[in-house]
Amino acid sequence: MLVSIYRYNPEKDEAPTMQDYEIEMPAGKDLMVLDVLNLVKERDSSVSYRRSCREGVCGSDGMNINGKNGLACITPVSEATKGKNDKLILRPLPGMPVIRDLVIDMGLFYKQYESIKPYLDNNTPAPAIERLQSPEDRAKLDGLYECILCACCSTSCPSFWWNPDKFVGPAGLLQAYRFLADTRDTSTDERLANLDDPFSVFRCRGIMNCVNVCPKGLNPTRAIGHIRGMLLQREI
Amino acid sequence: MVASISNLGRSGLYDWVIQRITAVILAVYTLFLLGFLIAHPDLQYSDWQELFACTPMKIASLLALVSLCAHGWVGMWTIATDYLKSTGIRFLFLLVVAAFVFVYLVWGIDILWGA
Numbered sequence: 001m002l003v004s005i006y007r008y009n010p011e012k013d014e015a016p017t018m019q020d021y022e023i024e025m026p027a028g029k030d031l032m033v034l035d036v037l038n039l040v041k042e043r044d045s046s047v048s049y050r051r052s053c054r055e056g057v058c059g060s061d062g063m064n065i066n067g068k069n070g071l072a073c074i075t076p077v078s079e080a081t082k083g084k085n086d087k088l089i090l091r092p093l094p095g096m097p098v099i100r101d102l103v104i105d106m107g108l109f110y111k112q113y114e115s116i117k118p119y120l121d122n123n124t125p126a127p128a129i130e131r132l133q134s135p136e137d138r139a140k141l142d143g144l145y146e147c148i149l150c151a152c153c154s155t156s157c158p159s160f161w162w163n164p165d166k167f168v169g170p171a172g173l174l175q176a177y178r179f180l181a182d183t184r185d186t187s188t189d190e191r192l193a194n195l196d197d198p199f200s201v202f203r204c205r206g207i208m209n210c211v212n213v214c215p216k217g218l219n220p221t222r223a224i225g226h227i228r229g230m231l232l233q234r235e236i
Numbered sequence: 237m238v239a240s241i242s243n244l245g246r247s248g249l250y251d252w253v254i255q256r257i258t259a260v261i262l263a264v265y266t267l268f269l270l271g272f273l274i275a276h277p278d279l280q281y282s283d284w285q286e287l288f289a290c291t292p293m294k295i296a297s298l299l300a301l302v303s304l305c306a307h308g309w310v311g312m313w314t315i316a317t318d319y320l321k322s323t324g325i326r327f328l329f330l331l332v333v334a335a336f337v338f339v340y341l342v343w344g345i346d347i348l349w350g351a
Contacts, residue, residue, distance in 0.1 A: 162318040195248075202248030203314075231249045 001025050001077070003040055005047060006091040008098050016098070018089075025077070033065055033080055034072035036088060049102040056215060059150030063102050064091040069152040069213040093155035095164065108164040109151050109171070116168060116176035116194070121187040137183040144178035144223060146216050147171060153210035153220055159203045166199035170210035170220030173201060177223035180230060192227075192234055201227050242330060244310050255310045258303035265300040294348050301344040305337045 003023050008016035021040050025031065034054055041047050049072070050060040056074035063072055065080045066089050081088055096104040122131065154160045154169035168176065176195065179185050195201045201224060210220040245251045276283055287293055312333045320326035 159318070198243045198248040198251055198317075200248070202252050203318075228249075228252065232253070235249060 001036070001081075001086055001088060003036055003088045003090065005037075005040065005101070006098075007047070007101055009100050010098070030076050030078045032073055033063075033070075033075045033077060033088065033090070034061055036077060037061075037072060037090070047102075048100045057148060059148035062093055062150040062152045062155075062215075064094060065089075069093055069156045071150055071152070071215045074215060093151055095155050095161035096151075104151075104155075106151060109149075109154055109169065112154075112164070112168045112172040113149065113175065115200075116172050116179070117187070117191065118175050118179065120179065120182065120185050121190075122184055123186050131184045133183055140181045140183070141178060143218055144174060144181065147174050147178075147218060148216060150215060152213045152215060153218075156209040156213045157204075158207070158209070159205060163199055163203055167203040168195070168200045170204070170224070173204070173227060174218060174220040174223045176201075177227050180227065188230075189234070192231055195227060196231055201231070243313055244306060251310050251313075254306050258307040261303040262300060262307060265296060265303075268296075288348070297348055298345065301341065301348070305341050309333065309337055 001023050003021045004018050005021065006016055007013070007019045021043060023036060023039050023043075025036075032054075034051055037047070037049055037051075041049075049063065051073065052058040052060040054061075054073045056071050059071070061072040062069060065072065065075055066084050066087075068080075070080075072090075077088065090102060092098050092102045092104045096106065096109070099105050120131075149171060151171060153174075154164075154171045157167075157170055159167050160169040176191065180188055180191055185191075204221070204224045206221055206224075208221045211218075211222075214220070243251050245254050272287065273279065288297065313330065316326050316329050316333075320329055
């Protein structure tokens with residue numbers, strides 16, 4: 001199978017190029033994209049990419065696979081190449097500075113994540129045991145806490161491409177709502193006040209690219225809608 | 237929290253609400269005009285003038301005009317802050333948009349309420 005990989009070493013190369021590799025695929029097996037990358041790496045050890053858990057938990061190997069962001073370790077080659085002439089094209093996640101080949105600088109992504117204060121804030125005295133929640137309150141966090149911060153969503157979002165320094169992005173906003181929805185958190189007002197500007201939340205145009213690519217099947221657009229609803233309720 | 241001095245409503249929420257309310261007003265106004273055109277297949281200039289001469293229609297048209305200006309400004313401001321990265325060019329672009337919006341508003345009021 002033909003595998004085309006984005007190659008760029010800013011220290012040496014003037015411009016990025018696509019390099020092709022012809023990879024012999026084992027018969028009768030549907031490999032994951034990461035397995036194919038590992039086969040390429042055996043042939044050319046200079047190809048760089050991030051990987052760790054190889055089972056869709058760590059979120060390290062987010063990349064653009066045949067035009068769609070996803071995790072290489074849980075994307076089967078058959079699915080990635082469906083209707084694409086059996087060719088695998090791998091590029092780094094779009095819109096972020098490339099450190100080398102498929103490795104991007106996630107600095108701005110983490111800065112935005114940090115800006116929403118991704119931790120429980122409770123100003124009441126700490127109880128002797130954990131702060132308990134009812135099963136109903138706990139259920140409100142389902143579909144939010146599962147995010148692994150792979151950045152597939154934020155880097156597929158044009159609003160994040162144009163304003164990564166001002167728009168929090170779908171991943172950050174999903175986590176922002178995760179803490180807004182948490183009954184144990186007492187900083188709801190401060191959290192909302194921090195988001196009530198024209199960029200942080202409201203730069204989302206609701207095109208749902210984030211929902212389309214999330215490898216965990218989460219829905220940041222819905223979370224953003226909930227945040228807007230909370231901001232509106234606070235003002236009316 | 238990102239500060240901005242050039243958006244319409246001073247906060248993202250205000251801009252967002254303004255854009256949605258004005259969109260509904262413009263949709264209703266457009267649908268009414270479309271309905272009027274469909275209901276009057278042999279439309280004459282006198283019918284058209286009569287429609288716009290009555291006070292409720294003047295009020296509705298003015299509301300639609302103001303909505304269009306607000307809606308347009310929020311939209312153009314969003315486009316400018318997305319795509320125009322040079323502060324100077326963005327400022328100039330927004331100045332031109334503001335001038336157009338103002339001219340259209342005054343001109344529209346003159347057409348509606350002028351002699």
